[in-house]
Amino acid sequence: MSECFGNKFILNGELLPSDLFDNALVLEGDSVYEVIRMVKGNPVFFHDHIERLSSSVKFLGKEMLADLNDLRSAIISLTDSDRKKETNLKIVFNYNGVARNFLVYNIEPSYPSAEQYKNGVKGILFHAERKDPQSKVINHRLRSEIYHRLILEGAYEAILVNQKNMITEGSRSNIFFLKDNTLITAPENVILSGITRKHIIEICRMENISIGFRCVNADEISDYESVFMTGTSPMLLPFCCIGAKFFNVQLALMDRIRELYRKRAEESINRFRSE
Numbered sequence: 001m002s003e004c005f006g007n008k009f010i011l012n013g014e015l016l017p018s019d020l021f022d023n024a025l026v027l028e029g030d031s032v033y034e035v036i037r038m039v040k041g042n043p044v045f046f047h048d049h050i051e052r053l054s055s056s057v058k059f060l061g062k063e064m065l066a067d068l069n070d071l072r073s074a075i076i077s078l079t080d081s082d083r084k085k086e087t088n089l090k091i092v093f094n095y096n097g098v099a100r101n102f103l104v105y106n107i108e109p110s111y112p113s114a115e116q117y118k119n120g121v122k123g124i125l126f127h128a129e130r131k132d133p134q135s136k137v138i139n140h141r142l143r144s145e146i147y148h149r150l151i152l153e154g155a156y157e158a159i160l161v162n163q164k165n166m167i168t169e170g171s172r173s174n175i176f177f178l179k180d181n182t183l184i185t186a187p188e189n190v191i192l193s194g195i196t197r198k199h200i201i202e203i204c205r206m207e208n209i210s211i212g213f214r215c216v217n218a219d220e221i222s223d224y225e226s227v228f229m230t231g232t233s234p235m236l237l238p239f240c241c242i243g244a245k246f247f248n249v250q251l252a253l254m255d256r257i258r259e260l261y262r263k264r265a266e267e268s269i270n271r272f273r274s275e
Contacts, residue, residue, distance in 0.1 A: 003090075008082045009105035010074040013066070015081060018105075025103060027140065029096025032056045035107070036089045037232050041079040042269045043089065044232075046072070048195045057093060059132065065093045065102040072275075074104040082106070088233060112156075112237050120240030120249035121156035123227070124149065125218055126171065129162045130192065146171045157229055159242060162190075166215035173229035176200070177221070181253060182210040184224070190215065196230040196261070203260045209253070226251050236261060 004021040011025070026033075034053045037044040050068050057064055066074070071091060078089070084106060092103045112121065126146060131139070146158045158171040168186050169175055174197035177184040183204060185197070204211045221227065222245045228238040236258040238249040 003107055004105045005087065005108040006082045006084065006106040008078055009103060010078055011103055012101055013070060013074060015077050021105065025094055025101055026092050029094055029099070030060065030062075031092050031094045032060065032062065033090060033092045035232050036091070037265075038079070038084070038087050038089050038106075039265075039269060040086070041083055042272055043075060044265045045195045045199070045268045046075075046272050047268075048198065049091075052195065053091060053093070062093070062095055063100075065100055071104065072272075078104055078106070086111075110233060112234050116156070117237060118249070120238040120247070122154065123157050123159050123170075123229075123239045123242040124153050124155045125161050125167075125243060126158035127161045127163075129160065129168070143171075156237075157239075161218045162215075164215075165218050167218055167221070168215060170229050170231070173231035173234060176228050176230065177216050177224040178226040178228070178251065178253065179224045182212060184212045184214060184216060186215045187213040194231055196232065196235060199261055199264050200230055200236065200257060203257055203264070207256075207260065209257070221245055226254065228254055235265075 002018065002021050003023055003026065004018045007018055008015055009018055009021050010016070032053065034049045036046065036049050043049070050071060054064060075089065086109065087106045088109045090103075090105055090107045094101045094103070126149060128142060150156070150158060157173055159175055160168050160171060162168055167175060169191040174185065174191060174194045201211060203209070216224070221242055224247070226238060226248045227242060228236055230236050236254060238254060239247055240249055241247065
């Protein structure tokens with residue numbers, strides 16, 4: 001099944017029909033990637049995503065296969081030819097032997113429902129660590145293991161626990177714990193710091209919301225009132241439970257932070273449009 005969602009995709013700057021899309025261009029070799037939320041054909045936090053893409057490439061000792069202007073042009077070309085109201089867009093730099101390719105294409109979105117934002121979602125603990133947490137490189141084996149476990153347990157997200165029994169991040173998100181109006185999240189050096197997480201932290205600092213940086217022990221999660229994830233698709237989404245532990249999903253502070261984040265996202269879209 002093709003990962004490409006839509007009628008067109010970009011390969012090395014060229015707009016092509018989606019029936020020519022080959023999953024091998026992503027799955028074989030090493031792939032560095034970014035997933036960007038698109039709203040009415042405009043990327044959310046475009047500059048942040050390209051900055052992180054560049055950091056991941058440098059971390060692996062690779063070369064950028066397209067610059068900011070190339071990627072901007074590719075996104076505009078793709079959205080002009082295949083307009084979708086709201087979707088996720090994926091940028092992939094693939095390094096396979098001597099072959100070098102960059103791709104830009106839509107992937108099928110999976111956004112939380114209004115009911116999930118209101119009532120929260122189920123999480124599970126999953127003992128695993130990313131090999132290089134600070135670079136966004138596709139790990140097909142880990143992704144497959146987590147995907148099957150989520151299906152088996154009917155859960156939305158897997159929360160990663162390291163060898164020291166400390167929680168680091170989600171399989172596709174960052175994790176925040178909340179107690180006494182204070183947020184706790186893992187330090188930058190042990191996780192892949194997401195774009196949404198970055199802006200949530202900035203919002204907390206601007207609004208004088210207390211935040212601490214440390215890993216929470218997996219045996220102590222019941223000490224916290226609420227837990228939520230952040231990410232490109234979920235934005236800010238609360239957990240109703242993690243395993244057998246249940247949490248409050250109705251804290252006003254979470255709603256306040258989510259609304260401030262939405263305003264920042266709108267500002268980033270306006271910036272992309274104005275440029």
